[in-house]
Amino acid sequence: MHLHGPRLTLRPLAPSDAEAVFALNGDPAVMRHFAAPMTREESDAWVARLIAHQRDRGYSFGAVELPGAGCIGVVGLLEIPWQAPFTPAVEIGWRIAPAYQRQGFAEEAARLALAHGFGRLGLERIVAFTPPVNEPSWRLMERLGMRRQGEFDHPRLPKDHRLRRHLWYRVTRPDWLAVRGLAEGGAQGTD
Numbered sequence: 001m002h003l004h005g006p007r008l009t010l011r012p013l014a015p016s017d018a019e020a021v022f023a024l025n026g027d028p029a030v031m032r033h034f035a036a037p038m039t040r041e042e043s044d045a046w047v048a049r050l051i052a053h054q055r056d057r058g059y060s061f062g063a064v065e066l067p068g069a070g071c072i073g074v075v076g077l078l079e080i081p082w083q084a085p086f087t088p089a090v091e092i093g094w095r096i097a098p099a100y101q102r103q104g105f106a107e108e109a110a111r112l113a114l115a116h117g118f119g120r121l122g123l124e125r126i127v128a129f130t131p132p133v134n135e136p137s138w139r140l141m142e143r144l145g146m147r148r149q150g151e152f153d154h155p156r157l158p159k160d161h162r163l164r165r166h167l168w169y170r171v172t173r174p175d176w177l178a179v180r181g182l183a184e185g186g187a188q189g190t191d
Contacts, residue, residue: 001059001120003112008105009065010075010112012054017063018047020071024095033134035157053078059121061093064109072100075109077117077126082155086168089127090117094140102136110144118173129154129168141169145179 003010013021024030025038025046038046054060061076073096080087092113094106117123128146130137138148146169157164 001116003062003116005108005112007066008072008108010062010109011065013047013050013061013063013074015047015051017071018044020063021047021074024073024097027098029098030095033131033137033163035161035163050074050078059116062113064096064105066100066105069100072097072105073109075106076113077121077123080127084129084152084155084168086127086149086152086170089125090123092117092126092128092144094137107140107143110140114144114171114176118176123173125170125172127168127170129166131163131165132167133163138167138169144171145176146171147175 001012022038022040022043025043026040028037031037050060054062057079059077061074061078063071064073064075066072073094075092075094075096077090077092080089080091092110094110096106114126117126126146127149128137128141128144129152130141132138132151142148149168149170152166152168153159153164154166
């Protein structure tokens with residue numbers, strides 16, 4: 001599945017993307033709102049899990065491909081593998097290389113992922129979460145039409161971790177369709 005926007009393509013990750021993804025996952029600036037930057041081994045294992053998720057479920061985080069620049073980030077949908085007040089659920093998430101941040105690439109790719117999720121995949125709701133300090137991320141959630149639902153303690157972070165508290169957002173299929181003026185069944189994924 002390749003989703004095409006005005007400036008970029010969102011496509012499934014491939015093993016050949018491991019170097020570009022590690023450039024993101026190993027970068028302290030990109031990972032400042034995560035527990036820690038990933039080692040190369042951790043990043044490669046994450047890519048392998050995303051590729052397996054794509055194979056098994058038909059969706060995952062994908063490579064954000066910009067003509068002339070290659071893979072500049074990862075954006076997409078992922079089934080949450082841990083328990084929280086809002087699980088089971090599918091999350092939308094993004095990581096964009098610093099040179100391409102604040103240029104609308106995460107938003108463009110996220111809109112493609114939402115259209116695919118509510119269109120072809122037929123999902124009923126999609127969630128997102130981030131620490132409160134990550135204002136650019138929660139502001140993007142709001143621009144995407146997501147609404148803040150509350151806060152929770154991330155179960156994969158230690159009780160005393162500075163980022164343990166997270167905000168969580170949700171958008172439902174009816175809300176997403178209403179904002180776009182589409183009738184039920186009018187959402188389409190882009191192949």
